[in-house]
Amino acid sequence: MSRFLKFSTFAGIGGYTGYVLHQNDWNPRHIGLVRFGVAAYTVSQIAIDYKFSVSKLRDDSMETLEKWSQCHQRSADRLLKLCCTNGGVFIKVGQHIAALDYLVPKEYVNTLKILHSQAPRSKFSDIKKVIEKELGQQIDEIFDEFDEKAIASASLAQVYRAKLRNSNETVAVKVQHPKVFQHSLVDIATMEFLFNVIDRLFPDFSFMWLVNETKRNIPLELDFVNEAKNSEKIAILLKDLPWLKIPHIYWKHTTKRVLMMEFVEGTSITDKEFFISNRMNCQEIANRFENMYGRMIYTYGTVHCDPHPGNVLVKKTGSKDFYLYLLDHGLYTQLTDEFRQNYSAFWLAIFRGDLKQIQERAILMGIDEKDAPLLSCMVTAKPWSAISRGLENRPKDQTVISKEKNELRKNASLYMHNISQILGKVDRQLLLIMKTNDLIRNISHVLGCDERRSLLNMNRYCIQTTSEQRLAQSRNMFQRIIIRLQTRYLYFKLSLYSFYLWMDSWFTYRSSSIKSTLSAIE
Structure with a gap:
């Protein structure tokens, strides 16, 4: 027994x-x-x-x-x-x-x-089952052609190229991994x-x-209907940017696990060699990219939070012009007006090296006064030695910048506990913005963009946002006139600084050209 x-x-x-x-x-x-x-x-x-x-x-x-x-x-x-x-x-x-x-x-x-x-990567046989289950039709009933080799694979989904039956339109089909x-x-x-x-x-x-952010964001990223809505919303908000393209959504063939959109081709925004060989202006590419995100963060507060190189494509049109294609709209954050205005004022205080204002704005974002300097370092990816003298006084000397980076990396190791504590306390809206800012900075750096020009672009948006807040809070016409005059004065200073940067880059270019010519003669 x-x-x-x-x-x-x-x-x-x-x-x-x-x-x-x-x-x-x-x-x-x-x-x-x-x-x-x-x-x-x-x-x-x-x-x-x-x-x-x-x-x-x-x-x-x-x-x-x-x-x-x-x-x-x-x-x-x-x-x-x-x-x-x-x-x-x-x-x-x-x-x-x-x-x-x-x-x-x-x-x-x-x-x-x-x-x-x-x-x-998932097997195509498994992907096919997901498509047919979600769309309620056999794959041959929907498509004339379907390339079984994925053109892109990510942690949550794969993307395929296909042609629709009857219309013969080329589409991109994003399909969730079967078990994800x-x-x-x-x-x-x-x-x-x-x-x-x-x-x-x-x-x-x-x-x-990190756990709390994952709990909040993953369900949203796994809902492709939510992603499609995000893409249409940002397309409407940024419709006045003629060089920005958001792929069209095919709602008839879109579900929570399958997303069908217009198929687009382009080059990754970090392919600097391709841009140079095709005589495309890398600085202008960086400017458009930064302006697109400036609108999202500081003007509208609706932010695409995953701008890694595979999600931003560049397509040449004509001899010099180009389009930017923004893809993968699963991860977004919606900033409140209060946060957006406070965050803009925080950046302006950092530009000036105004410790008192940095502390006041940090407190409004949930951080103690003593941790405000570290928060400003985390947001800007700059050491306190650079912030304390004001980012508007950024040096061009690469040796100084290199020392700052080494100092920051050393501090990231030594203050890992403090950084973790701040990330646990700070306003939740700031977490995705910090990640997004890091990705933006990396792309601009790869394109060879002058960091001072990037800071200048951001400064314009911050001034605009804080001025709008002050105008909304003003009590009479006289106050509004003063605010508008102050704003115009700040814009004028930025224009002078922009002209200085242009002259500086022109002289640098001429100097390097002369040196190259002399070297060739020798």
Whole structure:
């Protein structure tokens, strides 16, 4: 009898295990308990490593910095392995961390940025099932042609090129990975549980802000109807920009898991070599890109929060002109007028190096007065030594800029605990804006844009936003006249500075041309 019971028990366990594996395509990594175990093991390793290796090291000696760097690298490698093993939401979180340049140690950014180009790919047979289930038709009934090779693959979906039946229009079809929604529910719950435990055991290394952002954003990104609505909304808001194109949505063939849109072709906005070889003005490309985001952040408060290079394409039209195509509208944030105006005033205080105003505006965004300088460093990706003298006095000397970057990266390691605490307390609207700003800065940097010109463009939008607020709060005509005169004076100063930058760049160009000519003669 006992043998029969043992046999029955093992047979039952084996049968259930086989059933679970069958339900998950015979892949153990698709089983929630396995995914939880892998995540728990990795997160525990990272937390224990920080706790016992470096948590008590607070000086800035070379030995201490090296130990912190080694611990960061070990942890980043473990996190990368976890993201690649579990996929889905974990890859999305890894990509988010990789975008936080200067907010997290460089070891994380450099290690995890590979996730932007190495997302998992689903088999076409599985993708086909998703399309047919969502649209309620066989794929041949909808399309005359459907290229089975994905033209793009991301953490949550893949994109295919196809031709519609009857109309013969070429379209892009974005299809959600088959298991991603099912896994997301388990993965978010797993992350929340694990980081809650870590938060209690090791409060110095709290990343609950990242969990909360993931919980809020992933469901929105998994809803392609929401993405389609976002794209149409931003197309209306920015309709006066003739060089900006947002792909048209085919609502008849769009559901929560399938998105059909106009097919567009272009070059990634960071392909500087292509632009130079085709005699396209990289500075003008950067200007248009920054102005597009200036409108979104400071004027309308409706912000596309994922401007990585694959989502912004450039297409040449004519001899010199070009279009910008903005893709992937899943991740947006809607800023309140109060936040938008306060954030603009915060930036103006940073431009002037006005510590009192920086502190006052930081308090309004949920940060203590003592942490205001660090917040300004996080927002600007500049060390306090640069902010305290005012960003309007930015040097052109690359040696000084290089020293500032090294100082900032060192501080990102030493003040990791403080940065984490600020990210946990700050106004939630600011989290996605900081990530977006980092991506914008990186693109402008790759295009070779003069940082001073980028700051000048931002300054214009900040002045406009704060002036609108002051006009709305003014009590009489005399006050409004004074405000308008002050605003015009500020714009005049910016115009003079813009002319100075143009002259400076012209003389630099002429000087380099003369040196090149002399070198050729010699």
